[in-house]
Amino acid sequence: MSRIKVELKxxxxxxxxxxxxxxxxxxxxxxxxxxxxxHTFGYLPAEVQEVVAAELNVPLAKVYGVVTFYSFFSMxxxxxxPISICTGTACYVRGAENVLNEFKKELKIEVGExxxxxxxxxxxxxxxxxxxxxxVVMVGDKTYGRVSPEMVKDIIKEYEDQ
Amino acid sequence: xxxxxLTIDQKPVEVAAGTTILKAAHSVGIDIPTLCYMNLxxxxxxxxxxxxxxxxxxxxxxxxxxxxxATEVSDGMVINTHSIRVLNARKTVxxxxxxxxxxxxxTCAKSGNCDLQSMAIxxxxxxxxxxxxxxxxTYRTDFSPAIIREMNKCIMCRRCETMCNEFQxxxxxxxxxxxxxxxxxxxxxxxxxxxxxxxxxQCVAVCPTGALTEVDHTNRLIRDLSNPxxxxxxxxxxxxxxxxxxxxxxxxxxxxxxxxxAALRRLGFKYVFDTDFAADLTILEEGTELxxxxxxxxxxxxxxxxxxxxxxxxxxxxxxxxQFSDMLDIPSTARSPQQMFGSVAKTYFADKIKVKRxxxxxxxxxxxxxxxxxxxxxxxxVNGNPDVDYSISTRELANxxxxxxxxxxxxxxxxxxxxxxxxTGAGVIFGTTGGVIEAAVRTAYELYTKKKIDSVDFKALRGxxxxxxxxxDFEGLPVKIGIAHxxxxxxxxxxxxxxxxxxxxxxxxxxxxxxCIGGGGQPLHHGNFEILKKxxxxxxxxxxxxxxxxxxxxxxxxxxxxxxLGKPMSEKAHKLLHTHYVDRRKKIIYI
Numbered sequence: 180m181s182r183i184k185v186e187l188k189x190x191x192x193x194x195x196x197x198x199x200x201x202x203x204x205x206x207x208x209x210x211x212x213x214x215x216x217x218h219t220f221g222y223l224p225a226e227v228q229e230v231v232a233a234e235l236n237v238p239l240a241k242v243y244g245v246v247t248f249y250s251f252f253s254m255x256x257x258x259x260x261p262i263s264i265c266t267g268t269a270c271y272v273r274g275a276e277n278v279l280n281e282f283k284k285e286l287k288i289e290v291g292e293x294x295x296x297x298x299x300x301x302x303x304x305x306x307x308x309x310x311x312x313x314x315v316v317m318v319g320d321k322t323y324g325r326v327s328p329e330m331v332k333d334i335i336k337e338y339e340d341q
Numbered sequence: 342x343x344x345x346x347l348t349i350d351q352k353p354v355e356v357a358a359g360t361t362i363l364k365a366a367h368s369v370g371i372d373i374p375t376l377c378y379m380n381l382x383x384x385x386x387x388x389x390x391x392x393x394x395x396x397x398x399x400x401x402x403x404x405x406x407x408x409x410x411a412t413e414v415s416d417g418m419v420i421n422t423h424s425i426r427v428l429n430a431r432k433t434v435x436x437x438x439x440x441x442x443x444x445x446x447x448t449c450a451k452s453g454n455c456d457l458q459s460m461a462i463x464x465x466x467x468x469x470x471x472x473x474x475x476x477x478x479t480y481r482t483d484f485s486p487a488i489i490r491e492m493n494k495c496i497m498c499r500r501c502e503t504m505c506n507e508f509q510x511x512x513x514x515x516x517x518x519x520x521x522x523x524x525x526x527x528x529x530x531x532x533x534x535x536x537x538x539x540x541x542x543q544c545v546a547v548c549p550t551g552a553l554t555e556v557d558h559t560n561r562l563i564r565d566l567s568n569p570x571x572x573x574x575x576x577x578x579x580x581x582x583x584x585x586x587x588x589x590x591x592x593x594x595x596x597x598x599x600x601x602x603a604a605l606r607r608l609g610f611k612y613v614f615d616t617d618f619a620a621d622l623t624i625l626e627e628g629t630e631l632x633x634x635x636x637x638x639x640x641x642x643x644x645x646x647x648x649x650x651x652x653x654x655x656x657x658x659x660x661x662x663x664q665f666s667d668m669l670d671i672p673s674t675a676r677s678p679q680q681m682f683g684s685v686a687k688t689y690f691a692d693k694i695k696v697k698r699x700x701x702x703x704x705x706x707x708x709x710x711x712x713x714x715x716x717x718x719x720x721x722x723v724n725g726n727p728d729v730d731y732s733i734s735t736r737e738l739a740n741x742x743x744x745x746x747x748x749x750x751x752x753x754x755x756x757x758x759x760x761x762x763x764x765t766g767a768g769v770i771f772g773t774t775g776g777v778i779e780a781a782v783r784t785a786y787e788l789y790t791k792k793k794i795d796s797v798d799f800k801a802l803r804g805x806x807x808x809x810x811x812x813x814d815f816e817g818l819p820v821k822i823g824i825a826h827x828x829x830x831x832x833x834x835x836x837x838x839x840x841x842x843x844x845x846x847x848x849x850x851x852x853x854x855x856x857c858i859g860g861g862g863q864p865l866h867h868g869n870f871e872i873l874k875k876x877x878x879x880x881x882x883x884x885x886x887x888x889x890x891x892x893x894x895x896x897x898x899x900x901x902x903x904x905x906l907g908k909p910m911s912e913k914a915h916k917l918l919h920t921h922y923v924d925r926r927k928k929i930i931y932i
Contacts, residue, residue: 244516
């Protein structure tokens with residue numbers, strides 16, 4: 180896989196350390212820590228994982244294992260407006276794949292990628308707990324329900340100038 | 342203790358609450374097949390991820406089948422371990438595991454010794470459905486100097502992960518990704534060579550399939566043995582003789598030293614030597630270093646670092662170089678016996694038989710996989726030519742003997758060649774936990790007190806506990822000794838030293854359970870610690886049978902110093918028998 184090399188500033192390392200400390204550096208809090216760190220940095224490059232591993236005293240391989248297991252975590256920076264398409268069972272049977280394909284076509288990127296201007300990225304997630312609204316798409320913190328491929332263009336338009 | 346009553350296959354069973362169904366069944370002699378499960382008994386490692394579902398059983402009143410390795414018993418449970426539903430489920434599970442598993446069993450390194458293959462035989466698999474539509478993994482093969490990872494053969498039992506993380510605390514391996522893409526790999530899927538892996542080989546020792554295997558040098562050895570321009574000599578590590586017999590269906594703990602020497606001679610080695618000789622040499626260097634540091638310390642020299650740590654075990658060296666790189670000045674600078682042997686063989690001995698360094702091939706037979714890496718290190722080469730050309734494991738040697746059609750059982754007992762084949766009981770016990778330090782004490786005691794010891798058996802240093810300590814009285818000077826085997830135990834000891842909690846004068850560490858007898862290159866013990874205990878007894882038996890049991894009394898070692906090295910820690914000895922350590926931490930940091 181292609182990797183993005185990042186040089187962490189001293190301040191960044193301190194931030195990660197503080198987050199770990201807020202969870203008492205407990206190895207069992209790994210997922211919560213990663214959550215918070217990703218929220219702060221936008222993604223989890225290898226260098227960041229290394230600091231987390233050292234702080235929580237968890238093998239680096241294990242941290243990487245957790246990051247690659249949960250689709251929520253990402254090792255590449257997400258776009259300014261990260262688009263998440265739910266492909267959980269309910270959304271999937273109600274046509275999430277067509278919606279996903281439409282997003283890929285419109286933005287000309289694959290799942291896990293970010294547009295060249297850094298605005299949009301696409302990821303899939305499994306169930307946001309709003310199955311009644313299937314298929315569900317999230318852009319940033321905003322949720323869209325009963326999305327059809329025809330709605331995709333308009334959704335993108337909402338964010339294009341932001 | 343609260344107990345629980347239940348019925349397994351119509352047999353009434355009473356076990357302690359919290360017992361798993363699998364263990365409850367074992368307690369009344371009922372066998373349930375397992376695949377991912379691993380119980381390492383005395384090592385206190387029970388791996389029960391409940392992942393493979395081969396061990397499922399039917400529990401009356403429960404909707405689905407229960408994985409017996411991970412399900413606790415409860416009062417009144419009625420269990421059937423071999424109903425048609427259970428048997429069908431097991432077969433289906435195995436067929437699914439096999440559906441994306443390579444079918445190259447005939448040429449697989451694990452063929453005949455593979456748990457997956459054995460399970461297929463046991464469950465009578467005759468065809469694998471859905472093969473035409475099954476996707477096969479195409480994960481790249483990862484070659485390191487000691488271990489090969491063929492992840493398309495991985496069945497995700499994750500035993501390796503447990504050994505690497507929980508027992509050894511090395512942390513090189515973890516399951517990554519999910520679903521079909523899941524695989525066991527180092528962080529960021531880097532090569533094993535770039536990871537924190539120590540090549541201890543305990544992952545290989547527990548891998549049920551051919552996913553993790555050693556780098557096999559058998560064919561290279563055959564080529565060299567048939568080359569008339571090369572003089573091929575061999576050294577055999579102490580632990581090999583105590584386990585090799587198991588590969589020929591002999592009882593664990595059978596000593597096969599003489600037969601092993603005879604087999605090596607028949608394979609075509611020009612000289613059959615003993616690593617035990619080099620172990621004696623190690624003791625003179627390491628023991629002298631210990632005494633030097635100790636006496637300087639007693640005189641109040643603040644620059645002296647204590648405790649001194651043994652440095653014979655290459656897995657251990659790799660471990661402290663990458664994880665305790667702030668303590669690189671504590672271990673003894675003495676090279677391991679394998680490397681001391683190579684160094685002496687390619688100088689002193691090569692001169693004696695008038696063979697050029699390049700034409701002398703030094704092979705080692707080791708219970709170890711890290712030794713394969715150790716001999717490739719640049720510090721142990723002269724103008725690119727390695728002191729030890731390559732190392733083969735106990736398993737590889739057994740396979741080679743079988744390939745060469747040598748009837749091991751009918752071989753006579755033969756003696757090692759001289760001069761590098763003469764050794765003492767002290768050299769032999771290097772193969773077991775506590776042995777190196779006992780050998781060192783036998784010599785250091787006499788050198789320090791200038792008196793003969795009455796009994797060379799320092800029983801306080803022996804045993805199987807993961808961490809042990811003892812104080813040996815050097816005529817009024819109490820010498821505090823620590824011993825650890827298994828890198829997880831070593832870590833505990835090191836952290837105590839770092840924090841100043843423990844104060845020892847000398848510490849022996851071996852990376853593998855039981856020491857070299859439980860090495861990653863030994864015949865598979867499948868977690869049966871009784872086998873390791875028998876190997877250990879064999880080592881001490883061999884020691885007892887030796888006429889000389891103290892390294893400094895080995896006449897050929899005395900001669901080696903007289904003719905060649907001068908005295909222990911001389912300039913020449915430093916150049917040939919000592920080494921330095923490298924901070925390998927930088928390699929791990931991914932920047």
